[in-house]
Amino acid sequence: MEAFSERHARVLFCMLIFPLLFFALSACGPKTLPAPSxxxxxxxxxxxxxxxxxxxxxxxxxxxxxxxxxxxxxxxxxxxxxxxxxxxxxxxxxxxxxxxxxxxxxxxxxxxxxxxxxxxxxxxxxxxxxxxxxxxxxxxxxxxxxxxxxIRPDADILAGRMRKIWASEGLAMPAHLRFDGTKALTSGPLARRLKSLLSSPHGEGERVLPLSLERKDGLWIISLCRESLALAEVKGLFDFSVYASGKSRLFMESPSGKRLPNRLRHGEQVVFRMDDLPSSGWFSLFNLYPDGRVSVMEDNLAAGPGSLRVPEQAWDFFTNAILEQGVAQLDTYIAVFTREPLELVRFRHLGDVEGLVSGEGSYGAHRLAAFLEALPPGSRVSLLEVETR
The missing domain is CATH 3.10.28.20 (Acetamidase/Formamidase-like domains)
Known part of the structure; x- marks a missing residue:
C-alpha cells in the first residue's frame, strides 16, 4: 500500500504507475522451479x-x-x-x-x-x-x-555455503546457533530458517555468526560471515515487532471514527490513531514497504498525553492505493513516541508532490532497524501491518 494524503490526489498517474508496478510485482517470494529437462x-x-x-x-x-x-x-x-x-x-x-x-x-x-x-x-x-x-x-x-x-530460497543458499565452509575447516554442526546483528534481522524469518538449517540437537556447543544487511549497487546484500547474497527486496528478512514496547497501540479508523481492520480495499480512506500516550512528547510515523523503502509520514508531531489522531486535521486523511485489484499488497507502519524530538534526516519524507518516496536513498530498512534499536529509554513503539487488496 502506498499511503498518501488527500492533498496528493492530483498527482499525475504516470508519476505513480512505474514505482507501483515494480512494488506490486516484487511481492512474489522465492520459489523452487522445476528440474531442467x-x-x-x-x-x-x-x-x-x-x-x-x-x-x-x-x-x-x-x-x-x-x-x-x-x-x-x-x-x-x-x-x-x-x-x-x-x-x-x-x-x-x-x-x-x-x-x-x-x-x-x-x-x-x-x-x-x-x-x-x-x-x-x-x-x-x-x-x-x-x-x-x-x-x-x-x-x-x-x-x-x-x-x-x-535458485533455492535465500536461507537455503546461505546455509549450504556455510556448511561447505565448516566441512572444509573440519567443524561440526553446532547444537545452538546465535546471530550478531540488529534484533529485527536476527529475529526475522530468514534468521529462524538459518538456525534450523545450521544447528542440530546432536551438534557441538554454541556458535555465534555475524548477520548483516546493506544496500549496494541497487540491491540488498545479506551477509552471513564471509558469505553474501544479493536480494531485490527485504520481505521475509525482518521482525520489527521485537521493538514494540509499552501499552500504546497504533490502529486505523475511517475519517468518521469507525475502527478499521488490518485488511483494506484499494482507495479506502483511513486515519491512524495511537492511544494511551503516557505524557507529552513527540510522535513519528514510518511506512516500511516490502522492497525496503522507508517513508516518514509524520515527523516529530507534538503529542500526548492520551490519544493522537494522524493526520491531526479533522478534514484530512490517507488513501490506500495499489496497482491493480486482486493483488494483495502489504505495508508495515511503525509509530514511535519519544520524550524528545528525533533526528530523522537519514530517512525520506512522504513527498507533497509525488505522494510516495523514491530514489536510492529511500531504501532504508536496514537504517530503520538500527534507528529503532538505538531509541532512548522510555520510548514507545507500536507496529501495524496492513494488507490492501
Missing part, C-alpha cells in the same frame, strides 16, 4: 570453436542440478567467456520460466496470465543477478569459465 541439460554449452583436446576436464562434464543452473563459456577474453556461460544459463532458465508460467496460469486462471508472466520473469531476472563464476582456466590463450545460478 535432459534435453535442456544437453544444451547447457554453446558449440565450441576450439579443439576439444585443449578444454579443461570440467568443461565437458558440468551439468545443472534440480536447483542449480550451470553454464560454461569460452573466448579470447574472460568477459566473452562469461557472456557465453550466462547466455547458456539464460536459455535454460527461459525453459523453466515458460513451464512455471503455464503451471501457474492453469492453477490461477487466464485472467491473471499477464501478471503471472511478469512476476515469473521478474523473479528469473533477480535470480540471474546471483550468477557466480565457479571455474576459470586459460589454455593456449583461450579463457574457459563455468558459472552457476542457485
Amino acid at each position: 535432459a534435453a535442456v541439460q544437453n544444451e547447457i554449452k554453446s558449440p565450441s570453436v576450439y579443439p576439444l583436446a585443449v578444454h579443461p576436464q570440467w568443461y565437458q562434464t558440468l551439468r545443472s542440478e534440480k536447483n542449480i543452473l550451470r553454464g560454461v563459456g569460452e573466448g579470447p577474453s574472460q568477459a566473452e567467456a562469461d557472456a557465453m556461460a550466462l547466455s547458456a544459463i539464460s536459455r535454460e532458465m527461459q525453459v523453466q520460466v515458460s513451464s512455471e508460467i503455464r503451471t501457474r496460469t492453469t492453477q490461477q486462471g487466464d485472467s491473471v496470465s499477464r501478471r503471472v508472466a511478469a512476476e515469473v520473469h521478474l523473479k528469473a531476472g533477480r535470480q540471474m543477478q546471483r550468477a557466480r563464476r565457479t571455474q576459470h582456466a586459460v589454455l593456449q590463450g583461450v579463457h574457459y569459465v563455468a558459472m552457476e545460478v542457485d
Whole structure:
C-alpha cells in the first residue's frame, strides 16, 4: 500500500504507475522451479570453436542440478567467456520460466496470465543477478569459465555455503546457533530458517555468526560471515515487532471514527490513531514497504498525553492505493513516541508532490532497524501491518 494524503490526489498517474508496478510485482517470494529437462541439460554449452583436446576436464562434464543452473563459456577474453556461460544459463532458465508460467496460469486462471508472466520473469531476472563464476582456466590463450545460478530460497543458499565452509575447516554442526546483528534481522524469518538449517540437537556447543544487511549497487546484500547474497527486496528478512514496547497501540479508523481492520480495499480512506500516550512528547510515523523503502509520514508531531489522531486535521486523511485489484499488497507502519524530538534526516519524507518516496536513498530498512534499536529509554513503539487488496 502506498499511503498518501488527500492533498496528493492530483498527482499525475504516470508519476505513480512505474514505482507501483515494480512494488506490486516484487511481492512474489522465492520459489523452487522445476528440474531442467535432459534435453535442456544437453544444451547447457554453446558449440565450441576450439579443439576439444585443449578444454579443461570440467568443461565437458558440468551439468545443472534440480536447483542449480550451470553454464560454461569460452573466448579470447574472460568477459566473452562469461557472456557465453550466462547466455547458456539464460536459455535454460527461459525453459523453466515458460513451464512455471503455464503451471501457474492453469492453477490461477487466464485472467491473471499477464501478471503471472511478469512476476515469473521478474523473479528469473533477480535470480540471474546471483550468477557466480565457479571455474576459470586459460589454455593456449583461450579463457574457459563455468558459472552457476542457485535458485533455492535465500536461507537455503546461505546455509549450504556455510556448511561447505565448516566441512572444509573440519567443524561440526553446532547444537545452538546465535546471530550478531540488529534484533529485527536476527529475529526475522530468514534468521529462524538459518538456525534450523545450521544447528542440530546432536551438534557441538554454541556458535555465534555475524548477520548483516546493506544496500549496494541497487540491491540488498545479506551477509552471513564471509558469505553474501544479493536480494531485490527485504520481505521475509525482518521482525520489527521485537521493538514494540509499552501499552500504546497504533490502529486505523475511517475519517468518521469507525475502527478499521488490518485488511483494506484499494482507495479506502483511513486515519491512524495511537492511544494511551503516557505524557507529552513527540510522535513519528514510518511506512516500511516490502522492497525496503522507508517513508516518514509524520515527523516529530507534538503529542500526548492520551490519544493522537494522524493526520491531526479533522478534514484530512490517507488513501490506500495499489496497482491493480486482486493483488494483495502489504505495508508495515511503525509509530514511535519519544520524550524528545528525533533526528530523522537519514530517512525520506512522504513527498507533497509525488505522494510516495523514491530514489536510492529511500531504501532504508536496514537504517530503520538500527534507528529503532538505538531509541532512548522510555520510548514507545507500536507496529501495524496492513494488507490492501
